[in-house]
Amino acid sequence: MRWNTYSDYLRKKYGQNVFRIGVDAGFSCPNRRKDRMGGCAFCDGTGAVAVYQRSGESAFHHDSSYDSSVANSAPHCSQDIGKQIEKGRAFIRRRYGESAYSIYFQSFTNTYGTVDHLKAVYDEALSYGPFKEMIISTRPDCLEDDKLSLISSYKKRGVDVEIELGLQSANDNTLKLINRGHDAASYFDAARRVKEHGLFLSTHVILGLPGEGMEDFLSTADAVNRYSDAVKIHNLDIAGGTRFEVEYESGKIRLLSTLEYLDAVSSFLAHLRPDIVIQRLISETPAHRLIAPRDFPDKSKFIAMLEKKMETEGLWEGSQYVAKA
Numbered sequence: 001m002r003w004n005t006y007s008d009y010l011r012k013k014y015g016q017n018v019f020r021i022g023v024d025a026g027f028s029c030p031n032r033r034k035d036r037m038g039g040c041a042f043c044d045g046t047g048a049v050a051v052y053q054r055s056g057e058s059a060f061h062h063d064s065s066y067d068s069s070v071a072n073s074a075p076h077c078s079q080d081i082g083k084q085i086e087k088g089r090a091f092i093r094r095r096y097g098e099s100a101y102s103i104y105f106q107s108f109t110n111t112y113g114t115v116d117h118l119k120a121v122y123d124e125a126l127s128y129g130p131f132k133e134m135i136i137s138t139r140p141d142c143l144e145d146d147k148l149s150l151i152s153s154y155k156k157r158g159v160d161v162e163i164e165l166g167l168q169s170a171n172d173n174t175l176k177l178i179n180r181g182h183d184a185a186s187y188f189d190a191a192r193r194v195k196e197h198g199l200f201l202s203t204h205v206i207l208g209l210p211g212e213g214m215e216d217f218l219s220t221a222d223a224v225n226r227y228s229d230a231v232k233i234h235n236l237d238i239a240g241g242t243r244f245e246v247e248y249e250s251g252k253i254r255l256l257s258t259l260e261y262l263d264a265v266s267s268f269l270a271h272l273r274p275d276i277v278i279q280r281l282i283s284e285t286p287a288h289r290l291i292a293p294r295d296f297p298d299k300s301k302f303i304a305m306l307e308k309k310m311e312t313e314g315l316w317e318g319s320q321y322v323a324k325a
């Protein structure tokens with residue numbers, strides 16, 4: 001491929017396939033409190049839990065119809081961590097055969113609690129191992145140094161530790177518009193401290209947020225380049241039950257077409273530091289919760305289109321990277 005794929009990175013590092021078991025550890029999100037006006041404008045309140053952890057949802061596939069009853073009920077996973085891990089492991093084993101696993105604290109803000117509470121949750125999850133990696137998804141404004149010290153202490157237990165940090169855009173006006181509840185400086189501060197604690201850092205970004213164009217996408221790429229080891233890139237999509245759903249239905253939001261998104265991602269990749277690992281390239285909102293776009297190709301077709309486009313244009317990840325002071 002013309003970029004560093006996550007699966008290659010894992011195979012090189014561990015000598016085998018490694019799959020994430022995503023769990024909902026019962027955390028909430030500070031940005032969804034009443035005083036923060038209901039969270040990010042694109043958040044449907046499902047906290048991004050793996051579909052196989054929601055009863056009934058794993059039956060949906062890429063071509064399923066949008067189902068407002070499922071999308072708006074925002075079902076929350078209530079199973080204990082042990083059961084979720086068992087379910088995730090069984091699902092992965094059925095689909096991919098015997099593999100190694102990582103534990104992925106995926107839903108909502110997985111550092112939103114006291115240090116003692118975090119320790120109890122992480123310890124319990126790790127007791128169902130072995131896991132190659134412990135991956136913690138969180139927000140820049142919820143990652144104080146005492147939490148980072150706790151998290152980095154798990155490296156001594158023989159597990160690699162990764163922090164997934166949401167940035168979405170490096171443009172403060174956009175962050176305000178989408179009600180992220182933090183600015184780009186807060187992301188840089190958290191990202192720097194994650195690296196000072198010796199942790200692997202992955203950054204989430206969205207390309208195609210309202211009002212943004214190529215200049216914004218490339219400035220977000222520069223922000224990612226500063227501290228990240230990996231990046232997850234999503235196209236903006238509209239999920240049911242979000243503030244963006246209302247704005248999209250009233251014509252206030254225009255989404256990128258597949259071709260526009262291909263342009264955005266290929267340029268974004270070309271401007272990244274060449275060693276950054278690419279963990280995602282397209283949004284994976286399940287079709288039954290997705291209002292728009294409904295005409296995007298599925299992940300494998302999109303990746304084939306992207307590879308072809310970059311080949312035709314002579315682009316590689318990092319081919320237009322310029323180190324910034």
Ligand code: SF4
Pocket residue numbers: 029030031032038039040042043044045047108109139166
């Ligand atoms: S930080 Fe995540 S869980 Fe919290 S409101 Fe934003 S998208 Fe939703």
